Amino acid sequence: MTAFQSISANKVVARALQYVGEGYYKLGGGSRPTSASPFDPEGNQFPGFCDCSGFSSWCMEYRRGPWNTDAVVADARVKRSRFRLVKRDEVVIPSDLVVYPGPDKDHDGERDSPGHIGVVVAVGPDFERGKNGWWEHLEIAHCTPRNQLKVGAIKHSDASLWAGRGYIIRALHVAP
DSSP: OOOOOOEEHHHHHHHHHHTTTOOEEOTTOOOOTTSSSTTOSTTOSSTTEEOHHHHHHHHTTOOTTTOSHHHHHHIIIIIOSSEEEOOTTSOOOTTOEEEEOOOOTTOSSSOSSOOEEEEEEEEOTTOOTTSTTGGGGEEEEEEOOTTTTSSOOEEEEESTTTTTOSEEEEETTEEO
């Protein structure tokens, strides 16, 4: 297993906010963690594009390849080699990830579509996890497919899209 180099939470947040309002969305897009931007052609099968997991991986300086939304959730829930679930009584910090799992449309216990992932960039003073409306007090940077033919795939918003569902996950190589 290759060790991941540590990155500061401040650097993750700075990278997440750097390209807000820019870029185009395409599922499977995203460049290498050493690239100048998440849209860079270096290591990107769709140069000029990224998706939510490609963007989040780039922010954390992870290689996009194995770390798509499903893999992040699976690792946090089972292996805990790179990620872990943030417990309900833990403090949520900027650089944590918010993951919205896709739906289980046929109710077989397996998700039928990929979910969505974003980087926590700020935690409001009124944030209280589990309290009704808690998602309105988390600021998230994420790459969204909404209006994917228009520039501006990287959004800075509250976590309303997640609306209390999903997971909050911490990357183990991010230092406070």
